[in-house]
Amino acid sequence: MPPDLAIHLVPQIEEIQRELSQRRETVSTAESCTGGLLASWLTQLPGSSAVYLGGVSAYANSVKQQVLHVDQKLLNNYGAVSPEVAQAMAASIRKLTGSTYALSITGIAGPGGGTAEKPVGTVFCGIASPRGVRFVHLGLSGDRDSIRHQSAQRAIAELKEEIPK
Structure with missing residues (x-):
């Protein structure tokens, strides 16, 4: 088993790969606080090469704007950590790669960077699919590593949920 992959995720990821492969569908990712995890x-x-098209680790707002084409107004009005x-990140990476599904993660993993409005552990996962674009707000706790891992785990769970049975 890969050292960074929790053993309980292996069956979920195998199931996702099997479902996407059978349907000839694909997935892509756009990540900020998880940095490619x-x-x-x-x-x-x-x-994985049969179903994963690629991703962008867009840590800086400039990368969110220039690569993912996230509108500057969204960043100014709502902040990088927002639904x-x-x-926008999920919709953009789906469009850029041509994938069937796309996941994005943006949040505050800590230990610094939190505010009263958006404390450490505030994370948003975006999901783009043929059914539209939605988000999930994750209010997580723990240290930086734990928040990053929990965020990626939830994104995988959201992808599994998004794929029709």
Whole structure:
């Protein structure tokens, strides 16, 4: 088992890969606070190249704007850690890669950077699919590593939920 992949996620990721492969569907990712962790997990098992198209680790707002084409107004009005930006990131990476599904993660993993409005552990996961674009607000706790891992785990769970049975 890959060292960074929790053993309980292996069956979920295998199931996602199997479902997407059978349907000839694909997934892509756009990550901020997880810095590519989600992409790493989605590609650590054999068969991932059949379903994972690629991703962007957009830590800086300039990358969110220039690569993912997140509107400057969204960043100014709502901040990088917001439902609006999470949805824009997911929609953009889906469009850029041509994937069936796309996941995004943006949040505050800590230990610093939190505010009263958006404390450490505030994370938004965006999900873009043929059914539209939505977000999930995650209010997480723990240290930086734990928040990053919980965020990627929830994104995987959201992808599994988004794929029709």
